[in-house]
Amino acid sequence: MNGSDSHCSIVIEGLPVRASKKWIKMAAVYDEDWLPGQVVNNPESFVSQLRESRLEADIFTFAQKIPDTKPKYQYPMEWDNVAAIPITTYADWWKQVSTDMRKDVKRAEKRGIVVKEVEFSDEIVRGVVEINNETPIRQGRPFVHYGKSFEVVNKEYSTYLDTCVFLAAYYEDELVGIIKMVYVGDLACIMEILSKTAHHDKRPVNALIAKAVEVCEKKQKSYLTYGPFFYGNKKKSSFVDFKRRNGFLRIIFPRYYVPLTFKGRIAIKLKFHRGWIGILPGFLISFLVALRSKMYRKNIFRFAVSK
CATH class of the missing domain: 3.40.630.30 (Gcn5-related N-acetyltransferase (GNAT))
Known part of the structure; x- marks a missing residue:
């Protein structure tokens, strides 16, 4: 690992942890969703090592996995969700x-x-x-x-x-x-x-x-899963309808957000860690998505005509 990479990626307890390069730097275990079991088994020790590392991150996030949906830890928590078919x-x-x-x-x-x-x-x-x-x-x-x-x-x-x-x-x-x-x-x-x-x-x-x-x-x-059922406050979309028609259910589970810096604490308090899709109301998200789609269609039409 070179010097610059060490600020956005590090290994703790054999697990690669990566931090985003956005204004609020969110750290998480890389490919957490594709690793079996509870990935972070001892959060207190894991977070302690993370704070002592050179990783530049404001918040560390990790989650429990279904069917283990009863909150276990005292860290700031929000309910995440997954689209799942109980088998x-x-x-x-x-x-x-x-x-x-x-x-x-x-x-x-x-x-x-x-x-x-x-x-x-x-x-x-x-x-x-x-x-x-x-x-x-x-x-x-x-x-x-x-x-x-x-x-x-x-x-x-x-x-x-x-x-x-x-x-x-x-x-x-x-x-x-x-x-x-x-x-x-x-x-x-x-x-x-x-x-x-x-x-x-x-x-x-x-x-x-x-x-x-x-x-x-x-x-x-036990379950067949396909990503989140809802993305933030975006509750209406053809993708949601598709999952519902195919028998997927929305199952919630705890996701924790551990502040690592003062900026991280403020971001969690103000809900900035959710991103725009988790802050804006659903009706506004639907309007913006429809507007974006219309713009893309116009651009494609113009490109086709020019050709």
């Missing part, structure tokens, strides 16, 4: 999802979508690159994976290969959707889910979710 049996999940979801899964099968577990390979990477480059805009904003090279995608998708599974959706011989799912203790966590918009009418994503639930039952996992 009992596939039949139970099928009964409680929406009628639209059941229709979509059946539609996928009728229209030729086949979902199967696959090994990580160059063929899969090439398929993902093709999906990434299908369109520069998704869900009303620039698609962050658009234009990524084979080498970059290969590096990103080759993480956690010893604890992950790939589920691929095919139409004939064409890869039209994929899920990368990582096993984290009793949880199965969706790290990535992608599909081709050209085949949206065949509902490959719904078929992938159904297959993921089936795999979770076979592997005896």
